[in-house]
Amino acid sequence: MLAAVGLFTRGGIIFLLEKNFTLLRLAHDDLQCRRNSADAHARCRFALRAAVRRVEWCQPIRPGRQLELRPGMAHARSSTAHTTDIVIGAGVVGLACAFWLANDGRQVTVVDRDPAGDKSSFGNAGAVAVPEVVPASQPRLVWRIPGWLLDPLGPLALRPSHLPGMIPWLLRFLRAGRTEEVARIAALLSALNRRAQDDMLALLTSLDLQGDLHRKGALAVYETDVGFERDADEWALRQRHGIRCEVIDGDAARELEPSLGALVRRAVIMPQWSHVSDPKRVVDRLREFLLQRGVAFVASEALAIEAGEQPAVRLADGTRLAGASMVVAAGAWSGWLAASLHDRVLLESERGYNMTFAAPGIDVHRPLVFAERKFVATPLAIGLRIGGAAEFAGLAAPANYERAHSLVQSARRYLPGLPAEGGMPWMGQRPSTPDSLPVIGRSPRHKRVFYAFGHGHLGLTQSSTTGRLLAELVADRDPPLDLSPFSIERFG
Numbered sequence: 001m002l003a004a005v006g007l008f009t010r011g012g013i014i015f016l017l018e019k020n021f022t023l024l025r026l027a028h029d030d031l032q033c034r035r036n037s038a039d040a041h042a043r044c045r046f047a048l049r050a051a052v053r054r055v056e057w058c059q060p061i062r063p064g065r066q067l068e069l070r071p072g073m074a075h076a077r078s079s080t081a082h083t084t085d086i087v088i089g090a091g092v093v094g095l096a097c098a099f100w101l102a103n104d105g106r107q108v109t110v111v112d113r114d115p116a117g118d119k120s121s122f123g124n125a126g127a128v129a130v131p132e133v134v135p136a137s138q139p140r141l142v143w144r145i146p147g148w149l150l151d152p153l154g155p156l157a158l159r160p161s162h163l164p165g166m167i168p169w170l171l172r173f174l175r176a177g178r179t180e181e182v183a184r185i186a187a188l189l190s191a192l193n194r195r196a197q198d199d200m201l202a203l204l205t206s207l208d209l210q211g212d213l214h215r216k217g218a219l220a221v222y223e224t225d226v227g228f229e230r231d232a233d234e235w236a237l238r239q240r241h242g243i244r245c246e247v248i249d250g251d252a253a254r255e256l257e258p259s260l261g262a263l264v265r266r267a268v269i270m271p272q273w274s275h276v277s278d279p280k281r282v283v284d285r286l287r288e289f290l291l292q293r294g295v296a297f298v299a300s301e302a303l304a305i306e307a308g309e310q311p312a313v314r315l316a317d318g319t320r321l322a323g324a325s326m327v328v329a330a331g332a333w334s335g336w337l338a339a340s341l342h343d344r345v346l347l348e349s350e351r352g353y354n355m356t357f358a359a360p361g362i363d364v365h366r367p368l369v370f371a372e373r374k375f376v377a378t379p380l381a382i383g384l385r386i387g388g389a390a391e392f393a394g395l396a397a398p399a400n401y402e403r404a405h406s407l408v409q410s411a412r413r414y415l416p417g418l419p420a421e422g423g424m425p426w427m428g429q430r431p432s433t434p435d436s437l438p439v440i441g442r443s444p445r446h447k448r449v450f451y452a453f454g455h456g457h458l459g460l461t462q463s464s465t466t467g468r469l470l471a472e473l474v475a476d477r478d479p480p481l482d483l484s485p486f487s488i489e490r491f492g
Contacts, residue, residue: 083107085474086313086323088302088337089453092121092279092460094329095286096467097452098295099203101327104471107294111313111321112330113301115287120331120428121459122280123354125378125387127367128200128213129461130272131243133189134234135436136456137177152406155374159393166392169346172434172491182237185435188485190241192438192462195481197274199464204276207285212381218273220369221253221414222266227372235268244271259362261416268371275367277381279460302330304340311449313337325448325474332395332431334439334453338488341445345491347454349395350432353404354387355423356380362417373410386411386423390430399427432456440466440486442473450474451488 083106087098090112098108148154176185197215204210222228235245246269253267254260276282291297301316305326312322328337332349339345364384368377375388386407391400404425412418433439433454443449450473452466472479 084109084323085325085327086111086311086321087327087329088112088313089329089331089334090115090287090297091119091329091331092283092286092463093331093452093455093466094327095283095290096203096463097327097329097470098290098467099206099286100464100467100471101474102290102293102295103206104475106471106474108290109296109298109321109323110290111298111300111302111315113299113316115297115299116284119283120352120430121283123356123385123387123426123428124279124352124460125354125367125376125385126275126277126279126380127218127376127378127461128197128274128276129218129458130193130196130274131218131238131245131270132458132461133186133193133241133243134237135176135182135185135189136432137173137434137436138182138234139177139179140230141177155389157389157391157393157400157403159391159397162392162394162397165394166348169348169434172346176435181435184485185437186237186241188437189458191481192465193458194242195465195468196461197272199468200461203286203464203467204282207282207289209276209282209285212277212282213274214277215274216366217269217271218275218367218369219253219257220268220270220371221260221264222371223263223414224372225265228266231371245269246271257365257368259364259415259417260368261414263413270369273367275378275380276460281381282460302337305337305446305449307341307446311446325450326446327450327452327470327474329452331453331459332429334431334451338443338451341443341449343443343445343451343488343492345439345454345488346434347439348392348432348434350430350456351391351393351399351427352387352430352457353389353391353399353401353407353425353427354385355404355408355425356383356385357419357423358383359422360384361419362415364415368414370410370414375407375410377411377415384418386418395429401425401427403427430456430459435490437486438462438466439488440469441483441488444487444489444492 085101085106085108087094087108087110090110094110098110101108148156201210201213204213239245248267248269250264253264302313303316304314306312306314310322311326312320313326314320328334330337335345335347360383364377364379378385389403389407391403408423431454436456439451439454441451450470452470455462469479469481469483
């Protein structure tokens, strides 16, 4: 039975009982920075946020030490623990939370082991995938999993050594695939996604990147009629939630995308799908924007959350930062931090791979979704990105870039003009829950700790909306969406 259950693997989180943390009570450190009086304009405009212009990464400092910045860099005095909100995680979701908190006039500090380093937010498909409201777990999915696992080019891989620790997640995944659960989850994803494009455009406009959002739709393609008919219930579910779908034949698909080969027999146009020019550019620009507006960045790994009158985060270098509130948005690593507060969560690292071709030799005008093989091709400013698949191996296992090469082999069946070599491989850790719903809301253990993680394949899509909803919670306002179904308490 367990072997069969082990086949059900498509997203989730690492249960963080594997690590033992020794919680130390350390002296409270306040981050002190000097204000650059010459930057009068920024000080005036962003006074409520202790604004700064051209701030460098703020490193953790010891009590009594003054923060040192390079010559010529302006910086502001950071707020005390009584007024600063701390966001853990500098991926797209964490930065979006910081953006909306700062937009609310709050002082914000972002903690990340490497704020500018590589993240899952950099290498994703760049999609704002509003139509993706169907959860990963489905009633008949069990019959497809064995074939995927046995297919070296298939969309799923599971390392046997990782299976035992996944059992609780897998059992919950099975429950999420019941017909009534699928309907409930789809309604919740739809409620989040219908806000996603407007919220993303608002964020991009603030970054002067509104032109980077391309509303060209997407084309889901099928190589067999059987595959198309098998997904009929999923398309009907999307339509019940207002997703527009137009079914066309293979010839019509090739008129839209001449690079598609004769293999394609059916296709579905999804006009509500959009994509960005380059997800890394969005994250980089957002981080720079926050720096310019006084958001401080601490380059250190967060090890644990400590409860108390105010929440605090213990860092790898031994420092301890306390804040008025704490937002955990550390992606696939968020489970460790939730566990330190004894908040139970089921979270897996669903590792995704891609290959980006700077010179693909073919023209693709809109994102292509290869529905039967579960991967996508997205035309980006940096080239054509072929990405997808799901590998469950844990956070620490080395990358298997053969998965990226297998995606290219699969893509060449649909796009025969795509080169076999010359792409740049990449792997990222998607933070996925067994019910395909992100964790958004307040910790039941501490009223000033908030969670924003577990978005799976929809991190970019739901990032700005998540940040906006979190800002409402942090300010003790009622968000426009009932967040109780997204609470971490559902795993308790």
